[in-house]
Every structure is written in C-alpha cells, then in structure tokens.
Amino acid sequence: MKQSLNHKVGLGLRFTHFDSILNNKPQTPWFEVITDDFLNEGPHHKKLLKLRQSTPIAFHSIGLNIGGVDPFNKDYLAKFKQLYKVYEPAWISDHLCWSAHNGNYHHDLLPIPKTMEALNSTCARIQYLQDYFGLNLAIENITSYIDYKNETFTEIEFLKAIIKRTGCKLLLDISNVIINYKNRGQDPEDYFSEFPISEVIQVHLSGGTFDENTFIDSHSESVNIFDIEILKKLITKGLKASYMIERDANLPSFATLENERQQITEAISDIL
Amino acid sequence: MTYSEHLNKVSQSILNFNQSLHDNLQEIIQSKSIANISIYRKNLFFGAFNNLTTDYVGLRSHLGNNNFKFLVRKYLLESKIKSPNIFDFSKYFSIFLLNTFDFHKDDLLTHLARLDLLYQYGEVNKSQTIRVTTGVFAYWSGLINKVDNLSPQIDKNSQEEVIVFDDNGERCLKLKARTYVL
Ligand SMILES: [Fe+2]
Numbered sequence: 001m002k003q004s005l006n007h008k009v010g011l012g013l014r015f016t017h018f019d020s021i022l023n024n025k026p027q028t029p030w031f032e033v034i035t036d037d038f039l040n041e042g043p044h045h046k047k048l049l050k051l052r053q054s055t056p057i058a059f060h061s062i063g064l065n066i067g068g069v070d071p072f073n074k075d076y077l078a079k080f081k082q083l084y085k086v087y088e089p090a091w092i093s094d095h096l097c098w099s100a101h102n103g104n105y106h107h108d109l110l111p112i113p114k115t116m117e118a119l120n121s122t123c124a125r126i127q128y129l130q131d132y133f134g135l136n137l138a139i140e141n142i143t144s145y146i147d148y149k150n151e152t153f154t155e156i157e158f159l160k161a162i163i164k165r166t167g168c169k170l171l172l173d174i175s176n177v178i179i180n181y182k183n184r185g186q187d188p189e190d191y192f193s194e195f196p197i198s199e200v201i202q203v204h205l206s207g208g209t210f211d212e213n214t215f216i217d218s219h220s221e222s223v224n225i226f227d228i229e230i231l232k233k234l235i236t237k238g239l240k241a242s243y244m245i246e247r248d249a250n251l252p253s254f255a256t257l258e259n260e261r262q263q264i265t266e267a268i269s270d271i272l
Numbered sequence: 273m274t275y276s277e278h279l280n281k282v283s284q285s286i287l288n289f290n291q292s293l294h295d296n297l298q299e300i301i302q303s304k305s306i307a308n309i310s311i312y313r314k315n316l317f318f319g320a321f322n323n324l325t326t327d328y329v330g331l332r333s334h335l336g337n338n339n340f341k342f343l344v345r346k347y348l349l350e351s352k353i354k355s356p357n358i359f360d361f362s363k364y365f366s367i368f369l370l371n372t373f374d375f376h377k378d379d380l381l382t383h384l385a386r387l388d389l390l391y392q393y394g395e396v397n398k399s400q401t402i403r404v405t406t407g408v409f410a411y412w413s414g415l416i417n418k419v420d421n422l423s424p425q426i427d428k429n430s431q432e433e434v435i436v437f438d439d440n441g442e443r444c445l446k447l448k449a450r451t452y453v454l
Contacts, residue, residue: 039357040393043441063356069276076356101276101283105353105361108315110282113300117275145308146282146301214311 005030005056005090007235007272009265010244013057017254018047026258030056030090032202032244036063038083039076052087058202058242059089060171063105064129066139067098067112067122077132084133091201093138093171096122096159111144114153123165130166138201140171143179143217156194163199170196172241173204174227174234179215192230197239203231205264206246220249222260228267236271243268273300282309289313290349320348320361327362328388331381333415346372363389380424383408384415387434391416391445394436401448403431409447429454 010030013021015037021028031051038045051057063076084092097109112118130136139162141155153161162168172195181188205228207221223245231243245261278300285297286309297306321344325332332340347368353361366385373381383404394400409432411424433448 040359073356101279107319113278145311146305
C-alpha cells in the first residue's frame with residue numbers, strides 16, 4: 001500500500017469535514033488520521049470505517065511520549081493497537097518529543113534535550129513500540145521554542161543515531177524546520193541538505209502565525225509558498241514520500257482545503 | 273542532573289503557570305529562550321480550555337466566558353491532566369465542580385455539567401439516562417438553544433430523568449416521563 005502513496009498529496013482528517021468527505025467523495029488520495037481523536041467511542045468510528053473502504057490512511061499520534069521516561073500507559077497502548085488492527089493504517093507516526101512526565105500529561109510536543117542519556121532512552125522506547133505494533137514507526141521533527149544548554153548532538157545527528165539503532169522511518173515536517181530556523185534568525189538550508197531523506201516516508205506542510213516576535217506552528221493558515229519550494233527541491237534530490245497538509249485551526253471548508261491540496265499536487269507534478 | 277530530572281524541571285515550569293519562571297531553569301535552558309516557556313504554558317491552558325469549551329456548552333453559557341475560564345484555570349492548576357486521553361480530563365471536570373462547590377448549597381453547576389457530558393458522550397445505543405434536579409434540564413435546553421433572559425426554575429424536592437437518543441444522526445436529550453420525589 002505504501003508504494004502507491006509515493007508522491008501523493010493527502011490531507012489531515014478533521015471531524016468537521018467528515019460528512020463533506022463521505023458525501024462528495026473527493027479525489028484526496030489518502031488521509032492522515034490523528035489516532036488520539038478515536039480513543040473514545042462515537043459516530044466518528046462508523047464514518048472512518050466507511051471512508052476506509054475507499055481511501056488509504058496513515059495514523060499520526062500525539063500521545064506515545066517517545067522521548068519521555070514515564071512507563072507507557074497500558075490502556076492507551078492497548079486502545080491504540082486495537083485501532084491499528086481495525087483501521088489498518090499504512091503506517092504510524094509520532095513525534096521526536098516528550099509529552100508527559102510524572103503522570104502529568106501536557107498534550108503538547110516538548111523538545112528532548114539531545115544528550116546520550118536521552119538518546120539511549122528514546123531508542124529503547126522506539127524499539128519497544130516497534131515490537132509492540134510489529135512495524136517501524138515514522139518519527140517527526142518538531143518545532144521547539146526553547147534551546148537547551150549542554151546538548152551532545154544536533155537534531156540531525158540525533159535523528160541519524162536513532163535511525164541507525166532502531167531502523168525507524170522519518171516524517172519530515174518541512175514547516176517545523178523553517179519555523180525553528182526563522183525564530184533563530186538562521187537559514188534552514190544546511191538542515192535540509194543534511195536530512196536523511198532516503199528514510200523519509202511522509203512529509204508535513206502547514207502554515208503558521210507570527211505572535212509576539214515568534215513564529216508559531218499553529219496549523220492555522222495556508223501552506224507558505226517557500227515551504228512548497230523546499231519540498232520541490234527535496235524531491236529533485238531524491239525524496240520519495242507521501243505529502244500532506246496539516247490544518248487544525250482556522251479551519252476552512254473541505255472544498256477549500258482540497259483545492260489547496262490540488263494546487264500543491266500540481267506544483268510538484270512538473271518535477272516528478 | 274539525570275534526564276528525568278531535566279524533564280521534571282521543564283514540566284513543572286509549564287504546569288505551574290501561575291508562578292513566575294524559576295531561576296533554576298538557567299541551569300538547563302539558554303537564557304534567551306527561557307521566556308518562551310510561556311508558549312508552552314499558553315498551549316497547555318488553551319488546549320484544556322478549548323476542550324472543555326467544546327464539551328461543556330450549557331455550563332459555559334450559564335457561567336459566561338470569564339467565570340468559565342477562571343474555573344478551567346483552577347481545575348488545570350489543581351488537578352493537572354492525568355490521562356493521555358484528553359477526553360478523560362474533560363469528563364472529570366464535573367467531579368471537580370462537585371468537590372469544589374458545596375453540593376447541597378448549589379448543585380446547579382454539577383448538574384449542568386452532567387447534562388453536557390450526557391449530550392457529548394452519553395451512550396445512545398444503551399439509551400443512557402441520568403437524574404438531575406427538576407428544572408435543570410429545561411434551563412439547560414434554554415442555554416443550548418441560546419434563549420434570552422433565562423432563569424432556572426429549580427425544585428430541589430424532586431428529580432427528573434433525562435435520556436440521550438439519536439435523531440437522524442444527531443445526538444439529542446429529552447425528558448423521560450419520570451419524576452422522583454425526594
Ligand atoms: Fe507536523
């Protein structure tokens with residue numbers, strides 16, 4: 001299934017668009033589904049089963065707490081696995097981050113201090129999860145608004161070491177990289193040129209906001225043209241993955257979002 | 273400092289968002305970016321607030337935005353989020369209200385919250401019902417339908433049973449024809 005989604009631009013599935021998608025059967029080739037949205041029972045499950053009959057999906061999680069140290073929440077993992085069995089996503093992704101500590105859940109993506117101890121812990125947890133699900137996870141780079149002191153690795157070094165030890169895949173969020181570099185007044189060029197694109201199976205694109213001197217990864221605007229240019233550049237360098245628009249806030253109608261998706265599809269079509 | 277201690281410092285600085293940022297963050301975070309902890313504090317608060325706003329439509333309408341915000345803030349600071357499932361945090365809000373306000377003096381908030389929860393999460397297939405003080409359901413319905421100049425007409429001596437049902441794919445609540453005299 002993965003093979004057929006290469007170079008296909010998909011969308012993030014949002015509940016408010018569900019009925020429009022099921023009624024109008026758009027051309028969207030695949031959807032990314034936030035697993036955490038389906039932890040509870042409700043009519044959305046029936047709808048997802050219906051969508052699944054015609055359209056591939058990938059699971060994206062925000063709660064695995066890969067970079068944390070708390071024991072995994074057994075109920076959460078069991079529910080997750082059940083969803084995985086029912087909906088058969090093409091792959092599962094989560095972030096290179098921690099999101100809970102000492103039993104307190106932040107429901108946010110917090111940056112990992114990139115030290116050897118963090119690397120050891122993170123790799124062990126990814127391996128545990130990969131054994132649990134019986135597949136290689138895709139790990140996503142996040143936006144970070146704080147910089148730690150005394151880190152041993154750069155993000156690229158950290159990611160490469162994780163891939164080497166765990167065999168996991170990558171989800172490259174182009175917009176997150178650009179936001180991180182913009183906020184630090186730096187050029188993201190080096191990051192992209194060093195990024196191990198052969199391991200990338202999925203790409204995120206989104207539009208952020210500018211708030212109190214900081215670019216925020218708010219997923220509330222259309223994708224910036226600059227981000228699409230970076231995607232095109234990476235494709236010409238050999239990137240072969242599935243791409244998608246992440247939109248969570250200031251949500252337009254599904255038709256508008258689908259239109260934006262088609263524009264990105266067209267933008268990359270002449271270099272494929 | 274261990275990795276766990278490192279995470280703990282960052283976690284505590286976000287969770288205790290009513291306190292000023294502690295000097296000990298200097299040890300682990302570059303001073304230029306320490307103030308950005310406020311971004312994570314905002315994310316935490318508004319994540320919780322937006323979830324509760326979606327789930328507690330009747331209660332929020334009764335309290336007004338500022339009072340509702342105050343309660344969410346209090347709930348978040350005192351209870352923290354203890355589940356990877358954000359819906360659990362939302363569901364326990366009604367218990368928090370029960371523990372925070374003297375139930376016998378003013379159970380209106382708790383009962384409005386319970387009706388909101390029944391509306392959002394009640395088991396339609398099992399025709400789930402709950403009992404609330406007589407008059408609360410009529411008031412809640414008015415709040416949901418944005419009726420002007422509402423005031424609750426409560427009879428504390430009896431309770432009514434409310435049922436959740438499916439009306440052409442839309443979740444609805446209605447009064448089940450049973451009244452319990454206390
Ligand atoms: Fe992303």
